[in-house]
């Protein structure tokens with residue numbers, strides 16, 4: 001059976017991008033044909049400064065968002081990264097396998113470190129080695145992610161291949177990225193060339209999973225668009241990134257193809273399309289927002305679920321970590 005791993009950072013409130021690119025698909029991948037392991041990657045979040053009290057709350061919110069989106073902690077293993085020490089240990093081993101030059105090439109590092117990259121945390125540079133550790137500590141074979149994580153997943157493959165080559169053993173699988181559907185890159189509502197992101201300074205650029213119906217409708221109404229009517233198929237959206245983004249969001253939320261959506265709205269302007277999109281968005285998101293807040297009413301229960309998930313994750317991770325150390329010649333005498 002395929003073993004699927006993926007994670008989300010508790011580095012801010014989750015967005016529609018996180019939901020469509022990740023959470024919605026995490027739930028859909030659960031089932032008898034695969035083993036699913038989902039993680040709130042708190043060790044990744046602290047690569048940029050996090051207020052401790054806020055972080056604790058966001059870890060719980062992350063867990064609530066997973067469960068509200070349909071991740072069932074009985075079917076999947078759901079936990080937060082820092083409770084399973086194998087992730088950090090494996091990351092150190094991978095720091096010795098990965099090359100410094102590989103890390104400097106990562107576009108996420110360049111974006112997040114900004115101009116003054118000498119002042120970025122060492123952890124921000126090593127981020128992708130920890131991500132490789134998350135995945136390979138479970139010998140996971142497939143990782144559902146959004147388009148923005150593609151480069152990091154290629155680096156995970158490079159680390160696995162170099163380890164297998166250097167130690168002359170087929171120990172780690174070469175993991176497959178699962179980047180599927182029309183919402184693998186949801187764009188900002190204010191700028192069709194930027195991805196929707198939880199850390200964008202403009203709240204109007206994104207739909208948060210905690211936004212109420214009025215906020216969702218207002219953000220969609222104000223979303224940047226052009227003035228042309230909608231075309232009859234996706235070909236007609238080629239040089240219209242903002243329009244394409246809204247159509248893709250509609251299609252992903254309604255589980256339709258963009259062409260099917262356009263067939264219905266051909267010739268209509270955004271005065272008609274935006275209210276229809278807002279309706280679909282509220283219908284899809286309001287049950288999730290409601291369930292998230294119900295889960296958040298019982299933080300002790302969330303902590304219990306994460307603790308139990310961490311125990312199960314630990315059982316899978318420890319033997320693989322121990323075997324990795326043995327392959328590398330790290331002596332174990334007890």
Ligand code: AQP
Nearest residue numbers: 008009017018021022145146184185186196197198199
């Ligand atoms: N805009 C997006 N469209 C589709 N998928 C997205 N993902 C993120 N943004 C979009 C996917 O969500 C998962 C979790 O992402 P993450 O929390 O690990 O960090 P990120 O990719 O850096 O997401 P953000 O929201 O942009 O966070 P910040 O602002 O902190 O950098 C991943 O699978 C990601 O692909």
